[in-house]
Amino acid sequence: xxxxxxxxxxxxxxxxxxxxxxxxxxxxxxxxxxxxxxxxxxxxxxxxxxxxxxxxxxxxxxxxxxxxxxxxxxxxxxxxxxxx
Amino acid sequence: xxxxxxxxxxxxxxxxxxxxxxxxxxxxxxxxxxxxxxxxxxxxxxxxxxxxxxxxxxxxxxxxxxxxxxxxxxxxxxxxxxxxxxxxxxxxxxxxxxxxxxxxxxxxxxxxxxxxxxxxxxxxxxxxxxxxxxxxxxxxxxxxxxxxxxxxxxxxxxxxxxxxxxxxxxxxxxxxxxxxxxxxxxxxxxxxxxxxxxxxxxxxxxxxxxxxxxxxxxxxxxxxxxxxxxxxxxxxxxxxxxxxxxxxxxxxxxxxxxxxxxxxxxxxxxxxxxxxxxxxxxxxxxxxxxxxxxxxxx
Numbered sequence: 001x002x003x004x005x006x007x008x009x010x011x012x013x014x015x016x017x018x019x020x021x022x023x024x025x026x027x028x029x030x031x032x033x034x035x036x037x038x039x040x041x042x043x044x045x046x047x048x049x050x051x052x053x054x055x056x057x058x059x060x061x062x063x064x065x066x067x068x069x070x071x072x073x074x075x076x077x078x079x080x081x082x083x084x
Numbered sequence: 085x086x087x088x089x090x091x092x093x094x095x096x097x098x099x100x101x102x103x104x105x106x107x108x109x110x111x112x113x114x115x116x117x118x119x120x121x122x123x124x125x126x127x128x129x130x131x132x133x134x135x136x137x138x139x140x141x142x143x144x145x146x147x148x149x150x151x152x153x154x155x156x157x158x159x160x161x162x163x164x165x166x167x168x169x170x171x172x173x174x175x176x177x178x179x180x181x182x183x184x185x186x187x188x189x190x191x192x193x194x195x196x197x198x199x200x201x202x203x204x205x206x207x208x209x210x211x212x213x214x215x216x217x218x219x220x221x222x223x224x225x226x227x228x229x230x231x232x233x234x235x236x237x238x239x240x241x242x243x244x245x246x247x248x249x250x251x252x253x254x255x256x257x258x259x260x261x262x263x264x265x266x267x268x269x270x271x272x273x274x275x276x277x278x279x280x281x282x283x284x285x286x287x288x289x290x291x292x293x294x295x296x297x298x299x300x301x302x303x304x305x306x307x308x309x310x311x312x313x314x315x316x317x318x319x320x321x322x323x324x325x326x327x328x329x330x331x332x333x334x335x336x337x338x339x340x341x342x343x344x345x346x347x348x349x350x351x352x353x354x355x356x357x358x359x360x361x362x363x364x365x366x367x368x369x370x371x372x373x374x375x376x377x378x379x380x381x382x
Binding site: 015022025026028 | 215318
């Protein structure tokens with residue numbers, strides 16, 4: 001069984017900006033003994049000053065979706081439950 | 085005689101890290117793409133089909149009942165200093181991003197994945213195992229949560245009415261019904277109309293975003309918001325006013341997309357773009373004390 005529940009759409013090139021939205025602010029950050037964590041890099045510096053313009057002066061989302069707002073009504077945040 | 089000086093220009097400033105990454109030139113690091121449960125479909129032979137970052141092969145590194153898909157990358161390219169530098173190089177970034185995505189997609193077609201952030205690089209596999217062991221409980225829970233789900237991206241654009249797309253193209257030329265009112269007044273009137281139109285479209289777009297959220301309720305189990313896209317890479321026409329991701333049971337994807345499309349029908353000047361299915365990148369967020377080395381940001 002696949003994790004998809006459906007066949008992937010026919011191969012197409014995804015837009016780079018959609019990909020970077022997910023890879024630079026999404027994707028779990030496991031620091032541990034990282035060589036470098038992107039979370040520690042000012043996203044403005046990531047190549048994209050004029051490109052992603054992801055970080056504005058007042059950016060509330062500088063580092064991706066805050067969990068509290070990402071989790072809907074009544075849904076428990078991932079880490080609420082005691083370690084299993 | 086002095087030719088080796090150039091070799092040392094990339095030394096990082098932090099001495100502790102320098103110690104760790106100083107070996108970078110000769111060594112290989114472990115680039116981790118995603119966490120999965122070791123599954124039958126992911127043995128060495130299956131993974132041989134996929135090519136990772138730096139064209140390298142991908143292997144599973146397991147510990148604590150979970151496994152990371154890992155590939156070796158050249159230290160000279162992925163040392164801290166080199167990474168900082170490369171991340172500003174869009175071509176490099178795109179290449180790595182697409183390779184990373186390729187591996188995640190490959191895995192997602194076969195099992196549930198917890199995608200990791202771009203450039204999650206450890207000095208060796210043993211470090212990867214430590215992180216897996218440390219976060220095993222969290223990873224297992226996230227994988228359970230993601231099982232059978234996909235991410236759909238929904239972007240809402242406020243289009244500009246066609247004739248207003250380039251306000252400078254039609255100046256106060258003195259033709260048409262306003263000609264008698266004088267070019268100055270006609271121009272001001274045009275600008276006001278333009279502003280009102282734009283506001284109308286923006287508020288229609290905001291309404292679209294609201295309706296989409298409502299329509300998604302009952303199907304999507306989570307919502308994550310990205311920053312609206314702007315800048316050179318933002319290719320969609322119009323102004324991106326919402327850039328959201330929904331976590332949706334895979335079996336209800338069609339229904340979800342239908343509902344989203346229907347929800348925004350009839351709103352003038354609004355364009356909705358749906359992307360996906362994605363692996364659950366936008367929902368792979370670890371925060372709190374459980375996150376290994378947690379660096380949650382406000």
